[in-house]
Amino acid sequence: MADISAPVAGRPVVRPARPRGKAYKTFVDGIGANNPVFVQVLGICSTLAVTNVVTNTVVMCLGLIWATAMSNVSVSILRKWIPARARMIVETLIIAVWVIIVDIALRAYLPDISRTLGPYVGLIITNCIVMGRTEAFGLNNPPGLALIDGVSAGLGYSYVLLIIAVIRELAGSGSLLGVKLLGPWWTNWTIFVMPSGAFFLLAVFIWVVKGAILKEQKK
Amino acid sequence: MNWSAVGPAAVFFGAIFTNNILLTNYLGMCSFLAISREVKSSLGLGAAVVFVMGMTNALNWPIHYFILVPLKLEYLGFIVYIIVIAASVQLVEMVVERVSESLYQNLGIFLPLITVNCAVFGAVLFMFIRKYTFLGSLAFGLGGGLGWALAIVAMAGLRAKMARARVPRGLEGAGIALIIAGIMSLAFMGFSGMIPAA
Numbered sequence: 222m223a224d225i226s227a228p229v230a231g232r233p234v235v236r237p238a239r240p241r242g243k244a245y246k247t248f249v250d251g252i253g254a255n256n257p258v259f260v261q262v263l264g265i266c267s268t269l270a271v272t273n274v275v276t277n278t279v280v281m282c283l284g285l286i287w288a289t290a291m292s293n294v295s296v297s298i299l300r301k302w303i304p305a306r307a308r309m310i311v312e313t314l315i316i317a318v319w320v321i322i323v324d325i326a327l328r329a330y331l332p333d334i335s336r337t338l339g340p341y342v343g344l345i346i347t348n349c350i351v352m353g354r355t356e357a358f359g360l361n362n363p364p365g366l367a368l369i370d371g372v373s374a375g376l377g378y379s380y381v382l383l384i385i386a387v388i389r390e391l392a393g394s395g396s397l398l399g400v401k402l403l404g405p406w407w408t409n410w411t412i413f414v415m416p417s418g419a420f421f422l423l424a425v426f427i428w429v430v431k432g433a434i435l436k437e438q439k440k
Numbered sequence: 441m442n443w444s445a446v447g448p449a450a451v452f453f454g455a456i457f458t459n460n461i462l463l464t465n466y467l468g469m470c471s472f473l474a475i476s477r478e479v480k481s482s483l484g485l486g487a488a489v490v491f492v493m494g495m496t497n498a499l500n501w502p503i504h505y506f507i508l509v510p511l512k513l514e515y516l517g518f519i520v521y522i523i524v525i526a527a528s529v530q531l532v533e534m535v536v537e538r539v540s541e542s543l544y545q546n547l548g549i550f551l552p553l554i555t556v557n558c559a560v561f562g563a564v565l566f567m568f569i570r571k572y573t574f575l576g577s578l579a580f581g582l583g584g585g586l587g588w589a590l591a592i593v594a595m596a597g598l599r600a601k602m603a604r605a606r607v608p609r610g611l612e613g614a615g616i617a618l619i620i621a622g623i624m625s626l627a628f629m630g631f632s633g634m635i636p637a638a
Contacts (some may be wrong), residue, residue: 222475340566343565347558415626416464421619424618432608433571435610
């Protein structure tokens with residue numbers, strides 16, 4: 222999350238606001254050309270940790286989409302009243318409120334998953350993507366577009382993590398959504414359950430996508 | 441696992457090596473990838489994180505157990521912890537500015553970044569979930585900060601070496617950094633037998 226104000230060489234962090242009425246472009250951008258994970262490499266902090274089981278990842282991603290969309294909308298509605306100097310802390314508090322709602326809902330309806338997710342639900346607050354979207358988009362766009370932008374950034378992030386989670390659970394434990402799929406002939410790849418597996422998978426993922434982008438640019 | 445039974449010393453070393461907050465819990469990845477280009481700035485950020493993490497854990501522990509729990513306000517926890525983190529970072533910044541000009545020059549730009557560092561907030565959440573004692577929490581904060589600093593400085597050193605290596609174009613930047621982090625995480629796994637309880 223620190224990325225937002227970090228002096229990142231060569232990477233434009235805050236992008237200019239897009240004109241009104243470009244809802245479709247806003248949506249497609251978040252999933253493809255501006256995907257938060259492999260284009261901006263943001264927000265892998267809190268969610269990568271739960272990608273060893275698909276069920277947890279799905280719940281976590283839904284929570285993240287909700288938090289991103291709702292805080293983007295709230296910041297957008299309040300954007301005329303948020304003082305520029307204190308905007309970071311105001312944004313953080315708005316995000317915290319939406320995440321607390323997720324946390325309470327999970328505790329009430331899915332207590333088992335809430336326990337396995339542990340601190341990671343709360344860590345959505347410091348997820349770079351949520352903050353990044355409110356800072357780069359919510360602060361200077363109307364609420365409707367902010368909602369679309371939040372949902373699409375969340376979705377763009379979720380599908381990458383879901384792919385990683387499917388590979389990790391299938392190869393690491395031979396199961397999917399907790400159901401054993403691969404028979405006794407399958408030898409579990411323990412490395413995919415270990416933390417390093419997620420690092421390697423994400424790196425390969427970025428490699429493939431970036432390679433495709435580079436090829437496109439050459440043409 | 442009964443985390444509360446582990447002594448502070450074991451928690452401290454466990455947080456540095458066996459449960460490294462960056463390499464096993466992926467916390468603080470963003471600044472890890474963005475800052476770990478130079479050893480010098482990594483050292484600065486690492487030092488600031490150690491300090492802030494120890495301080496926020498030491499402050500949040502009494503606030504949680506003596507104010508939030510008796511008043512049954514645990515659901516406000518996230519907001520309170522974040523405010524405490526932001527306030528202590530601000531305080532540290534002011535103190536450092538007054539006390540030492542040169543230290544401020546070195547640390548100053550990194551301090552605001554720490555408010556939003558997942559590792560600091562993560563350490564606070566972990567210490568409540570694992571029900572550490574006060575000393576355990578303090579040890580966890582300092583050890584976690586040191587572990588994070590160790591990882592980011594090591595990474596910066598490795599990336600400086602990597603500057604001369606021929607990396608495939610698609611892997612440049614974040615990709616290769618993630619692969620290095622994965623290998624480091626594997627190496628740190630070797631420590632896992634050292635502390636039996638953690």
